[in-house]
Amino acid sequence: MKKLTLISLVFSLFLFMKPEKNMAAENLQAIIDSMKEGAVLRLEDKTYEGNIVINKSMTILGSSNTVIKGDGTGNVISIKAPKVKLSHLIVTNSSMDRNSAEEYAGIKIYTNNNVVENLKIRYSFHGIYLSQAHHNIIRNNNIKGMGKGEIAAQGNGLHIYYANDNLLEHNTIDGARDGMFFDYANNNKSYENNISNTRYGLHYMYSDENIFKKNTFTMNTGGAAIMNSNHLKLEDNQFIVNYGNQSFGLMLLQANDNYIAGNTFYMNQRGLYIDQATRNTIKNNHIVQNQIGIELWASSNDQTFTLNHISENTIPAVTLGGTGEHNSWSKHGKGNDWGRTFPLTDLNQDGIGDFPVTYRSSLYQLIEDQELTYLFLKSPAISIYEKINATLKDEDTMFKDPRPLAAAKGKPHTILFFALGVLVVLILLKGRQRLCITFGRNGRKI
Template sequence: MKKTTLLFLTFSLLFFIKPEKNMAAEHLQARIDSMKPGAILRLEDKSYEGNIVIKKPLTLIGSKNTVIKGDGTGNVISVKATNVKLSHFTVTNSSMNRNSAEEYAAIKVYTNNNVIEHIKIRHSFHGIYLSKAHHNIVRYNEIMGFGKGEIAAQGNGIHVFYAKDNLITHNTIDGTRDGMFFDYANKNQSYDNHISNTRYGLHYMYSDGNIFKRNTFTMNTGGAAVMNSNNLELEDNQFIVNYGNQSFGLLLLQANDNQIKHNTFYMNQRGLYIDQATRNLIRDNKIIQNQIGIELWASSNDQVFTRNRITENTIPSVTIGGKGEGNAWSKNGKGNDWGNTFPLTDLNQDGIGDFPIVYHSSLHQLIEDQELTNLFLKSPAIHIYEKINASQSEDEVMFKDPYPLMSAKGNHSLFLFAALVVLTVLILVKGRQPLCTIFGRNGKKI
């Protein structure tokens, strides 16, 4: 009798010490199912069991230490109702199955007019996944992946699939496969997101009419890859230290009629990489201290470059695969500011050089034929190679700017100071982690 009483007291104490495990975290799914549409559920500072499905309009609000943890077999939270709001808690432990057609995520949204905000996401395949879901708001979330060593083993920070008219703003994404991936997703808007340590910070595939402004991409293998996507607005974004062999700040591949304006491309392996793209307007950008400022493949035509500041790059611009005729380096009598790269005179003081700039180079063939050339662009041997070919008259015209702008010297020091501040903060945050990872065309570290 005494033993029975002792066992009863022991189990009772365990029940009261850790009720979240004994009651399956208060049966969160049952609580949700019992709520009336439009109700508000305030979660406490403790862990709740995940793999929940929300099928009615409601609001879930957590607090500092609220965690919803999945069992590793599916989505942690599936939103299958409209007008759902999730805020202020941590979500973790979705399925990591890469072979499932379901594409598991910490939070997967299948419906419209929902709000996901102030959520922390850890240890999940995709972070937030919008699947055929429209008019949603995704803001102020923090999504952490496993880092560059495990990019292939995980999904994307925010994945938007066949979804339109969504607002994605003020999110921080670090260490996922791609930061934000848009797939057949039109007319979405993305503002003020910060993305680092991913494969591509931004990846567009077959997605048209999107707006992407004031976002920051740092220390990714590629800043933004825009593929088979048209009529985008990329404005006031920062592409800083996206570096490694075959890396870039911004890639335009089979991308047409896009507006690339007021962006900063600083210390990337390539600032802009343009291939099989037409009718893009590249205007009022800062393209500074990259290995190659602009790499333009001859398959790309009808680009317009105007009023850009293209300075202090190892190579200002190179055309690969042919002469690349049909691209314009000025518009309405305004060319580009090439800094001190090309000496100019301006006798009539109209802010435009008196003579066109014609840039010759022999490096296009070397870069095209030898993949590893990009690793040695700062070597003195490259400059010797250029001089030898120049003396033999074998170099070709890379571009001709008929109306080069006189250098604007006033804001350059301020820009460099701001960029150094950003880099310093990133170094302090990342500690002793290496800043750059180098990948070849096949994705292998080299």
């Protein structure tokens, strides 16, 4: 009798304990809830069910084939505790509802001092969303959207909302709506991110004192759109082949006191577009082979252009909406290097041209009146139009560089060579035929 009772007790325990163990093995949320603060959870190479909420400080480590798949109704992973670390996961299938009060993401972070690294994010509205989350590290992640054809139906790669003092580095974003979107986000640092095939590689609103360094923006409709933001530093970034209707490498709109230095603007429709902006310093940039090197609206005052290399653009610089007399094309006696566009003499060999460079044009009126003008800037008809207007009436001054730099001889521009290398990679990855259709040979549209 005692033996039978013992067997019954063991069997009962098995019934109660075994299902719980199986459930924990399959239910990632149950595993997380069962762990202690600060624990390390190592996941296997298999697919786990989302959506999960991490409400304690912990580390979750996956490997090459560890997938966390959401149910398509919310965030795949919500981080609601500080000091969480996620690494080596594939995160997929968040809600794609763009009409929801909450904007869903593959990873949504609501807390501080977290690390999210080495993740792949697919089939999610936003990739990684920081919501009032500070001092986080987001690095080495690969975020892929649905491509430019689905821009209206998807969110951004990295969305930074009321989030300060975060580090965003070495992330790759392709095919999202905007690569990185900043909204009321200050003192963040973005280093060496690669963004392509988006609407805006960087979209930026009401955010101050951020640093962007050594990022690459290629094949976007717009490279970086900086709006209503001040005291930014954009240094050593690459804005290459950002091309489309009213496109640009970098736009400054109502953006003030920003420092734009050491960047490369290569083969964009417009290298820099500046409107209603004041006191920006544009220094030591390479602005080469764009349709318009610099488009400067007269609503913008007190810009300083110095030590830039501006050459081989169809139009080097154009001022629209007025004369734009309150901008400076030199500083401390040093202007800009205009390359072969404006040949100089330098008889005393001091590195400064003997005469100012003045560019006059009538194209500003055509560009202001006809939006489609951008599509024909490389046409031979444009040069004919300029010559006819030059003989019939006085052309307006677009800019005057009082101290132009004599082109340095025998010193290769290593940054430009790097840009050309990136372009070669794009040809290999995106297809030679597509680029040739857009730009033709030697940058000419065919």
